[in-house]
Amino acid sequence: MQKRRLGRNGPEVPALGLGCMGMSISYGEPDDAESIATMHRAIELGCNLLVTSDAYGNGINESLIAQAIKGRRSQVLIATKFGNLGLASRDGGGAPALSGGHPDYVVQACEASLKRLGVDVIDIYGLHRVDAAVPIEDTVGAMKRLVEQGKVRYLALSEAGAQTIRRAHAVHPIIAVETEYSLWSRDVETAILPACRELGIGYMAYAPLGRGYLTATIKSVDALIAKDRRRDHPRFMPENINKNNNLLISLETIASAHKATPAQVALAWLLAQGEDIVPIPGTKRRSYLEQNLAAISLTLSAAELAQLSAAFPPGVTAGTRYPEKQLKALGI
Numbered sequence: 001m002q003k004r005r006l007g008r009n010g011p012e013v014p015a016l017g018l019g020c021m022g023m024s025i026s027y028g029e030p031d032d033a034e035s036i037a038t039m040h041r042a043i044e045l046g047c048n049l050l051v052t053s054d055a056y057g058n059g060i061n062e063s064l065i066a067q068a069i070k071g072r073r074s075q076v077l078i079a080t081k082f083g084n085l086g087l088a089s090r091d092g093g094g095a096p097a098l099s100g101g102h103p104d105y106v107v108q109a110c111e112a113s114l115k116r117l118g119v120d121v122i123d124i125y126g127l128h129r130v131d132a133a134v135p136i137e138d139t140v141g142a143m144k145r146l147v148e149q150g151k152v153r154y155l156a157l158s159e160a161g162a163q164t165i166r167r168a169h170a171v172h173p174i175i176a177v178e179t180e181y182s183l184w185s186r187d188v189e190t191a192i193l194p195a196c197r198e199l200g201i202g203y204m205a206y207a208p209l210g211r212g213y214l215t216a217t218i219k220s221v222d223a224l225i226a227k228d229r230r231r232d233h234p235r236f237m238p239e240n241i242n243k244n245n246n247l248l249i250s251l252e253t254i255a256s257a258h259k260a261t262p263a264q265v266a267l268a269w270l271l272a273q274g275e276d277i278v279p280i281p282g283t284k285r286r287s288y289l290e291q292n293l294a295a296i297s298l299t300l301s302a303a304e305l306a307q308l309s310a311a312f313p314p315g316v317t318a319g320t321r322y323p324e325k326q327l328k329a330l331g332i
Helices: 032-044 060-069 085-090 103-117 136-148 162-171 192-199 238-258 262-271 286-297 302-311
Strands: 003-005 012-014 049-051 077-082 122-127 152-158 174-180 202-206 277-279
Touching (some): 032 286, 049 060, 060 103, 077 152, 077 174, 122 174, 136 152, 136 162, 162 174, 162 192, 174 192, 192 202, 238 262, 262 277, 262 286, 262 302
Parallel strands (some): 049 077, 077 122, 122 152, 174 202
Antiparallel strands (some): 003 012
């Protein structure tokens, strides 16, 4: 397994991590047995960065990971997050008395995650959504104390704006920013990615396959089951998905030339955007895991990379990447 360093001072991680959210919520029906088997296979193949959050199923996903890593703790890097209270409440969690970025809540959330995961230390602990009501310095100050206490090894942020990243990094080194990045979500290239590179912060790209769209298998909303959360995402609305289908032509053409899948080509493009980028595609099936990992060995020519970049210029995708209510919590 090829390795990349996550940030100037962070850990060495596999070139592709494993996003675990979809094992428990949002996409299709959960299959715990296959999900655990997928995590075990990932570990066998060296894809040992498991990425989760306490908001995924109100802790259910962390508990699932605990089952998978039992007896394997020394072989894995666990990245979990806290503070996305909006997502937690939608999944049936009660709203806590404190806001997501409150220093006291940071401590409570960490203790709960440690217990659910069944571990003594979290490798990478991230703020899932920036709390507009609390100065980022206060939140990261509490996270820093967790590092000092040995409960957390490294700190990360998710969906934070460039200035927030700079302010947070001044309190304690941030080794990674986790934000959506793919061919059809390239807005981070304007300010967020440059800020990370300026500060020596690594980049974990979530939804690198456009929530499955870049697999070229979801060309109609009818491909999604009734309770699939993507039905609420503007980019999957019928009027938008029909427009977005036109974007797939170059992706499918290049995939055919390489006898690869569109997903593999999309991941290869993202990997080629910089050694500081670690995509974390999510799956709950071993077959898709193995297909995704094969993208690491796929080399696209400079002409093919340019062709894809031109086919998916920033802002071309029809529809916003989140519903309007959720957009308000992004890039603070």
